[in-house]
Amino acid sequence: MELRRYKDIIAIKISPDSTGPENYVAYHSRNLEVAEVTPEAFLEMTPITLTTSDAPEIENLKDADAREQIESWNNDDNFQGRHGEIKFGIRAVTINVTQICNLKCHYCAAGGDGTYGDPVAKISIEKTLPQLKFFIDQLKENQKFTISFVGGEPLLYTEAVLSIYNYVLDLQKTKNFHPIFSLTTNATLITDRVRDILSQMKIHITVSLDGDEKTNDIARPSKDGTSSTKLTESGLEQLAKIHNDIGSFGISAVSTKENMNVVETYKYFKTFNPDWYEFNFSYIEKNQSAQTEYLKQMNQIAKMAYTDGGEVALRKIKSFDLYFKLLDDQQRIENHCGAGKSYLMIDARNQVYTCPWVVGEKDEIVGTGAVLNHQKLEKYQKPLIELNNCQTCWAKYLCGGGCMFIHRAHTGDKHTKDNLFCERTRGLILTTLMYYKLSRE
Numbered sequence: 001m002e003l004r005r006y007k008d009i010i011a012i013k014i015s016p017d018s019t020g021p022e023n024y025v026a027y028h029s030r031n032l033e034v035a036e037v038t039p040e041a042f043l044e045m046t047p048i049t050l051t052t053s054d055a056p057e058i059e060n061l062k063d064a065d066a067r068e069q070i071e072s073w074n075n076d077d078n079f080q081g082r083h084g085e086i087k088f089g090i091r092a093v094t095i096n097v098t099q100i101c102n103l104k105c106h107y108c109a110a111g112g113d114g115t116y117g118d119p120v121a122k123i124s125i126e127k128t129l130p131q132l133k134f135f136i137d138q139l140k141e142n143q144k145f146t147i148s149f150v151g152g153e154p155l156l157y158t159e160a161v162l163s164i165y166n167y168v169l170d171l172q173k174t175k176n177f178h179p180i181f182s183l184t185t186n187a188t189l190i191t192d193r194v195r196d197i198l199s200q201m202k203i204h205i206t207v208s209l210d211g212d213e214k215t216n217d218i219a220r221p222s223k224d225g226t227s228s229t230k231l232t233e234s235g236l237e238q239l240a241k242i243h244n245d246i247g248s249f250g251i252s253a254v255s256t257k258e259n260m261n262v263v264e265t266y267k268y269f270k271t272f273n274p275d276w277y278e279f280n281f282s283y284i285e286k287n288q289s290a291q292t293e294y295l296k297q298m299n300q301i302a303k304m305a306y307t308d309g310g311e312v313a314l315r316k317i318k319s320f321d322l323y324f325k326l327l328d329d330q331q332r333i334e335n336h337c338g339a340g341k342s343y344l345m346i347d348a349r350n351q352v353y354t355c356p357w358v359v360g361e362k363d364e365i366v367g368t369g370a371v372l373n374h375q376k377l378e379k380y381q382k383p384l385i386e387l388n389n390c391q392t393c394w395a396k397y398l399c400g401g402g403c404m405f406i407h408r409a410h411t412g413d414k415h416t417k418d419n420l421f422c423e424r425t426r427g428l429i430l431t432t433l434m435y436y437k438l439s440r441e
């Protein structure tokens with residue numbers, strides 16, 4: 001694949017197969033427009049790579065008409081869509097209902113064992129309910145409010161999930177807002193009781209699983225070192241039985257250089273017929289060739305999905321769905337996530353953070369119970385694309401400045417970008433642009 005850029009426009013030269021003609025898919029990054037350019041216009045642009053963040057020097061004129069075509073599209077300023085500003089106002093929280101886990105995944109960011117260095121078996125419901133009321137009281141009429149349950153393994157304390165759900169539904173009797181519930185689990189503990197609770201909540205469930213037994217056992221053993229895969233598979237079968245009663249369920253895999261098996265995992269996930277799948281590259285993985293292989297395999301599964309079932313099948317893969325949606329909605333994002341602006345994390349001691357992965361770090365606490373430290377939160381209020389210096393990146397309105405946690409894990413600073421992350425994100429966006437063009441033709 002050959003990639004070129006001219007000011008705010010990038011273009012990809014695609015040779016679909018040996019019989020089809022070459023085509024040139026271009027993306028106007030300010031206007032979120034995808035279109036075709038002529039081969040001559042493509043040649044007026046400057047070659048770049050996935051690691052190039054800045055607009056390159058403009059090359060010498062080769063074809064005046066083609067240059068005028070590309071220059072005129074670049075100068076078009078017809079963005080009618082939505083801008084990505086996020087004003088402070090908490091509309092989503094994640095709650096650690098427990099900080100212990102029955103697995104011990106090698107890449108676990110929660111202190112390596114789900115405890116974040118502080119093994120709290122049960123969150124205090126008495127403290128959590130008024131804390132949630134504090135956030136809900138501040139919602140505007142009709143606003144959505146997302147509550148995500150994680151841990152540790154949240155199904156080690158499912159009764160807390162149910163108590164919180166019942167309480168929030170009670171609050172709805174006096175306040176007009178729309179709660180959305182979600183839960184991330186390893187699905188090894190789905191008993192009949194758990195199934196009943198999940199069904200009545202209409203909850204959206206994410207199951208963490210890296211692939212079939214051979215792949216999953218590499219990094220996701222039980223605490224005692226034995227395989228956890230069969231238990232998760234049986235949990236997925238239980239979830240399939242209540243598929244119509246819950247909000248949705250998806251499966252989320254993490255790839256590292258040890259378990260780079262995206263294509264096989266994609267085929268395996270399809271057998272459970274979930275609503276979506278996600279294939280993440282481990283946030284701590286630093287291996288460049290593993291990432292190159294990951295992007296290659298992500299391209300392969302995109303092709304497999306599109307060949308099998310067109311846009312619908314492709315969009316079951318979460319990252320591609322996100323970019324399709326942003327392009328369709330003409331929605332620029334200026335913040336990769338709402339950390340500290342619209343989103344907060346509550347640990348099992350009711351301390352508040354901006355991100356799930358900084359739980360346990362004293363300097364990162366931005367509140368306790370219903371008291372927020374607005375002075376600390378102030379530094380999160382600028383758009384992330386500005387805080388992270390992404391102004392010259394062509395991918396900025398689909399990426400939103402990237403994940404501060406991944407940046408910090410690689411560079412030591414939340415606002416100093418991780419080059420691997422940028423390359424990976426741009427690679428996935430390019431794949432999406434090619435299929436977006438194909439789908440909308």
Ligand code: SF4
Nearest residue numbers: 390393399401402422
């Ligand atoms: S973090 Fe995202 S927006 Fe920022 S330079 Fe990297 S890819 Fe571009």
Ligand code: SF4
Nearest residue numbers: 337339355403404405
């Ligand atoms: S900084 Fe990264 S890990 Fe933290 S909330 Fe944002 S996207 Fe999630």
